[in-house]
Amino acid sequence: MLSRTALLAVVAAASFGCAEAPPPQSPAPPPALHSPFTGFASARYRDPKWWLCLPGRADTCAADLEATELRPDNSRVEVRDTVAPGADQIDCFFVYPTVDMRAWPANHENFDDLAPIASTTIRQAARFRNACRLFVPLYRQTTFGSYFQSEATRRPYREVAVSDVVDAFLHYMGQYNQGHKVVLIGHSQGAEMVIELLHRFFDHDPLMRERLLLAMPIGWGMDVAPGQTTGGTFENLPACTHHGETGCVIGYRSYAAGEPVDVGRAVPSPGHESLCVNPAELAHGTAVFSRSFFHKPPPPFSLVGMDGMRTPFVMMRDFYSGQCVNAGNGLRYFAIAVTPGPGDRRVSPVNLSLPLLHGVLGYHLLDMQFPQGDLVDLVAERAAMVAAGQPTGSAHTATP
16 A cells, blocks of 8 residues: 555655745635626636636537447447537536646646646546536646645645635636536545535525535545534535435545555544445446546556557446445445456456555546546436426435
8 A cells, every 4th residue: 555655756746845935816706795696707717718618619628538438248339429408508617636746835836738637627527518518717726745734734725726716616607607507526626626615605505505406526525424414514515315316415535345445634524424425326326337438548547458449538338336335433435346247358448456546545546437427427417407497406306
């Protein structure tokens, strides 16, 4: 199992430097501002260059998403993504994870090279364009190394990142939302930012909770009261529990099934248990993931046995599965397993024996890849609800 020091050596810069002074924060939103934020315009985010993705633009989220499906008999077929009915009537606001791998605490200030951000967004979020209008702001995130500091040391850098995400969200609400229902999606540091948005604008605001279709802060610790859906991270936003539910939260931290789990700081607070929701069970009533997507190549991985593949993605249908497991002391995690059916000749195109996948992070880098088809289906299902005029928000449930 990798130590934190070894983990830094694998995925962060090899050299350390002095901590940089945090840059000025974006202007704080007016204190009296409340939903629906009509007319708010950000001095920064009114400039389209501060958006990695905007609807209708030939940008990162318009990338080629075609996939090669590897079938149980090892044959291959190329498949194209399709747009769900009602996708133009709801919005997805995505916050990408940590891509600045410097090993010292700082904020990401240089946006000259967007390739790492773009690559991550294509893998994790671009496919949601088939279920919603996709908005992805650039932000001055904290570096990877900041997570190995004390909370007090990291706090000023985190506040800069939060100020950008809040500023972008307020601009989105004021200028782009146009009354659409909202899905909030984030992974890792992006999930941390989404949780901040949920705290500030949704958890205690009934009007905003009515606008929320789903929240997906994935790969970041959240907790609930034992046996409950709220009472921990959120007071009023429940963990999703059943098909067609809206206004609720989906989250998990994934690890290899059957292995000891070292989650570091991600233990739930005393008297609480970890929030863990299986997207496949919500979407299709089964632990088996409908469609898993892996990019070619998904750094730091290379695809196994996919030589000659012409598409940027490989898709595995009904090959992996997940289960929320109780590990004691309130800790619950998403246990991922390879579960091929009888006669299935496939092998995982991602080498799951890599040491990086069996330390403190577990399957963190693949959190969104394993159940990606199910995550998109959950949004598409709710897009269809909106298109059909069904009630949504505040934990409504779809009409049978």
